[in-house]
Amino acid sequence: MPHDHHGHDHGHHHHGPPADGNFSQAFTWGIALNLLFVTGEVAGGLWANSSALLSDAGHNLSDVLSLALAWGASLLAKRRATERYTYGYKGATIQAALLNAALLYLALGFILWDTIDHLRNPAPVNGPVVMGLAGLGILVNGFTAWLFRSGQKGDVNVRGAYLHMLTDMLVSVGVVVGGALVYFTGWLWLDPAISFVILTVVGVSSWSLLRETVQLGLQAAPESIDVSAVRRFLLARPGVSSVHDLHIWPLSTSDTALTAHLVRPSGENGNLFLRDLQHDLLHEFNISHCTVQLEDELPLMGTHGCCDQAHVA
The missing domain is CATH 3.30.70.1350 (Cation efflux protein, cytoplasmic domain)
Structure with a gap:
């Protein structure tokens, strides 16, 4: 005689770190700090005429959108199941992850276009402003990554937030180095060249997340x-x-x-x-x-x- 057993014992769900709950405060801090930092980077990048700063700001803005989408999806996933949505709204986290991946690579395309223009038409860069803002980025992104470190092994949304922030911190280190080189050598082509490196680092580091979110969307194991x-x-x-x-x-x-x-x-x-x-x-x-x-x-x-x-x- 066949038997059906539905293993829906939610008391055991602590084995998978929640996408919200303990991380709600992390999302709040991450979004607020990065939004303020993006505003400062855009203003500083325009003033210093730095494509590296502008490219970093563009990526940080995509991170703000990513954090907001991931947070919104995790809140939606907590809603109760209905007769039509019998599994609830948990799938919203997968949809958010797919959308975040698409937004990320769309942003990278716009930044690449701007970087090519700066490489063709190099202009003077305010090195101290570039180094100061990028140095602040190291602190902001490093702190935000630290907020998500405990949950990055159990949820692709949390891991995405953690890896994006960690990558941004490393990129900011590269911008500081690039700003110093331009300031001391006067080689204007270094700024867009560093921007190319930033794009490559972000694109490569995000590829595994893109692949995994596509697999989740196709309901792969x-x-x-x-x-x-x-x-x-x-x-x-x-x-x-x-x-x-x-x-x-x-x-x-x-x-x-x-x-x-x-x-x-x-x-x-x-x-x-x-x-x-x-x-x-x-x-x-x-x-x-x-x-x-x-x-x-x-x-x-x-x-x-x-x-x-x-x-x-």
């Missing part, structure tokens, strides 16, 4: 979960002879769901088996929502399930 290991784990459970229709997908950037059919001819103690399985899936793989159907023999439909997924013994 999270990179942190080895699907083959999960299959082996299920096959090793007492009495299980085969596994089919195994699906693992993200409900949000921090919650993962699983459905599977387990062929278990000796179906005694089914409830105890399911309870232990739910507990172990959460602690071994951080899968917080599981639906498992137990079967005492292969289903009549044969070797193909709901998505034509082949039966694996």
